[in-house]
Amino acid sequence: MALLEIRNLRTSFFTHLGEVKAVDGVSFQVGEGEAVALVGESGCGKSVTALSIMGLVPPPGKVIGGEIIFAGEDLTKLSGPKMRHLRGNVLSMISQDPMTSLNPVLNIETQLGEGLRLHKGMDAKAARERVLELLNLVGIPEAERRLRQYPHEFSGGMRQRLMIAMALACSPKMLIADEPTTALDVTIQAQIIELLKELKSRLSSSILLITHDMGIVAGLCQRVIVMYAGRVVETGSVEAVFDDPQHPYTWGLLRSLPRLDQRKERLVPIPGQPPDLLASPQGCPFAPRCRWAMRICVKQMPEMITTAKGTVACWLQELGPQAVKRAREEVA
Amino acid sequence: MLLVLWVIATVTFILMNIIPGGPFASEKPLPEAVKRNIEARYRLNDPLWKRYVDYMWNLIRWDLGPSFKYEGRTVNDIINSGFPVSAILGVTAVALALLLGIPAGVLAALKQNKWPDTLAMLAATVGVSVPSFIMATFLMYIFAYKLRWFPAALWGRPSQVVLPALALAGFPAAFFARLTRASMLEVLSEDFIRTAHAKGLSTTAVIVRHALKCALIPIFTYLGPLLAQIMTGSFVIEKIFAIPGLGQHYVTSIYNRDYTVILGVTVFYSILLVTLNFLVDLGYILLDPRIKLTEPSS
Numbered sequence: 001m002a003l004l005e006i007r008n009l010r011t012s013f014f015t016h017l018g019e020v021k022a023v024d025g026v027s028f029q030v031g032e033g034e035a036v037a038l039v040g041e042s043g044c045g046k047s048v049t050a051l052s053i054m055g056l057v058p059p060p061g062k063v064i065g066g067e068i069i070f071a072g073e074d075l076t077k078l079s080g081p082k083m084r085h086l087r088g089n090v091l092s093m094i095s096q097d098p099m100t101s102l103n104p105v106l107n108i109e110t111q112l113g114e115g116l117r118l119h120k121g122m123d124a125k126a127a128r129e130r131v132l133e134l135l136n137l138v139g140i141p142e143a144e145r146r147l148r149q150y151p152h153e154f155s156g157g158m159r160q161r162l163m164i165a166m167a168l169a170c171s172p173k174m175l176i177a178d179e180p181t182t183a184l185d186v187t188i189q190a191q192i193i194e195l196l197k198e199l200k201s202r203l204s205s206s207i208l209l210i211t212h213d214m215g216i217v218a219g220l221c222q223r224v225i226v227m228y229a230g231r232v233v234e235t236g237s238v239e240a241v242f243d244d245p246q247h248p249y250t251w252g253l254l255r256s257l258p259r260l261d262q263r264k265e266r267l268v269p270i271p272g273q274p275p276d277l278l279a280s281p282q283g284c285p286f287a288p289r290c291r292w293a294m295r296i297c298v299k300q301m302p303e304m305i306t307t308a309k310g311t312v313a314c315w316l317q318e319l320g321p322q323a324v325k326r327a328r329e330e331v332a
Numbered sequence: 333m334l335l336v337l338w339v340i341a342t343v344t345f346i347l348m349n350i351i352p353g354g355p356f357a358s359e360k361p362l363p364e365a366v367k368r369n370i371e372a373r374y375r376l377n378d379p380l381w382k383r384y385v386d387y388m389w390n391l392i393r394w395d396l397g398p399s400f401k402y403e404g405r406t407v408n409d410i411i412n413s414g415f416p417v418s419a420i421l422g423v424t425a426v427a428l429a430l431l432l433g434i435p436a437g438v439l440a441a442l443k444q445n446k447w448p449d450t451l452a453m454l455a456a457t458v459g460v461s462v463p464s465f466i467m468a469t470f471l472m473y474i475f476a477y478k479l480r481w482f483p484a485a486l487w488g489r490p491s492q493v494v495l496p497a498l499a500l501a502g503f504p505a506a507f508f509a510r511l512t513r514a515s516m517l518e519v520l521s522e523d524f525i526r527t528a529h530a531k532g533l534s535t536t537a538v539i540v541r542h543a544l545k546c547a548l549i550p551i552f553t554y555l556g557p558l559l560a561q562i563m564t565g566s567f568v569i570e571k572i573f574a575i576p577g578l579g580q581h582y583v584t585s586i587y588n589r590d591y592t593v594i595l596g597v598t599v600f601y602s603i604l605l606v607t608l609n610f611l612v613d614l615g616y617i618l619l620d621p622r623i624k625l626t627e628p629s630s
Contacts, residue, residue, distance in 0.1 A: 054530055056526060056529055056530060058526075081534075084532045084533070084534060085532060086532070087529070087530055087531065087532035088530055088531035088532035088533075089532055092530065092531075093530045095523060095526065095527060095530070096523075097523055100522060100523040100524065101523040101524050101526070101527045102524055102527065103524040103527075103528070103542050103546070104524070104546065104620075104621070104622060105545050105546055105549075105619070105620055105621060105622075106541070106542070106545070107621070114528075114531055114533065114541075115531040115532065118531070118532060118533065118537075119532060150621040150622065152621070152622050163527075166527070166531070
């Protein structure tokens, strides 16, 4: 059984303009020890999905439907104290911006040791030992001296290492990394990805990596989930999604990436804007931006179909694999 | 710091001598001989520069000279007897203000735009806008006259501190409440608060350990000047409650042209203010690790 199984999750923000359906019926699974990437452009509901799993959707947002089964328990039905017991303990998160995600007035030992003392009942000394071990694990030199320091004495990359150490403190079963490299310099990004790769091979935690950067997916993850406008449009193994993507949105996403193996003058953006989530469309949310949109696409939401290598929600599938292939080659 | 104090002492000395009239000027002119005697005794007929030099020399030795109005009392006596009273009153008032203001502000921030917030901010608006002497009158009427819980005036017993301290605390408490609310709201929206929640900490732990410490920094800034202000500005309250504090002596001394008292108390308050501000600056280092004492970079 999967460690995390999300079924038809729906999270909405109730703003004064109306209900914004940030996550609208998302389902996927993450297996034990598996690394899964959740990709899509800004505002597609990736982060809200992560926050929903953590039970930290900020108001006026609310999980309004679906199930989040984690290690056999439905997180949406857990009480506050029970959920707190899981958070930071078996289920932890690395957030987007390491510059603002650490408390500026507490030292490193306090911030990293806090979870250990809370969840593992460690005393100050034991927690300190474990924190030292963690700092070494994430490659922070002079750990002993660094313990007494405050976040402002660390660079951006070092802070992200601290965030990772903090998330790993209690050896969680699942680590949610919400765009762990977005706020960093490119060179630092590479270092953090290397670190995550190395940690993945050493630790048994499952990873849910949220990113809009397809580049970091390949090296780290086994499976990819592509989200668009609060819905899952395609899932599959990394190879399948990169080599044989089925959904027109995934094609666009991949084409908007710089590639070393193909000389291209310029990157191709996906035309148009993602839909307004206040008024969710009747049909496929990508239809207005899709070159191949058919009449049915704007009328009816396509069902998730299982293909040879994954799943996809697209009416093009009805035309058969040859048609899909031809359509894709048109853009390449 | 010493330079600041010297400037204050000098400016006060000059201003005081610019004001027309003198300590012994009255409607009925004194006989010439008497006037000369008095002036000789208090050395008022020395040239200005000599008085200034004498005064500064005595100041360094912390001898503030005799009062012109109160026969046989020195300024040092007046400060020694009046300041502890004002200090107790002031510190109690500030403590009350912190105890009322900070929790009210935290509560208001946590229940933003709900009834506790509205209530706290309404009370804060009242607290900021009602002057302390009106507050004092109300407190006297309700708690001393109607309910008879506390004595209406005078000084000496702890129960007599309550009403004047409350009257004085009104404004700073309201101010603290607003300040706490604003900075708490700002801190609560920070990413590190989400990080703290993501660690599985309880809401109380997040607020107390992670949010409050950051939110209190602006309050701390205001604390130094406030303490000094409350100790000096309590004149009206001291008058209403007939409290023999320093503020009362200070203001009376200005009416009386009691040169030595004016100068002495001014310098004393300046020292107090400068010291408190210095302590606040030092306190920052404890509160906010981003601030460090460093050598000025060359």
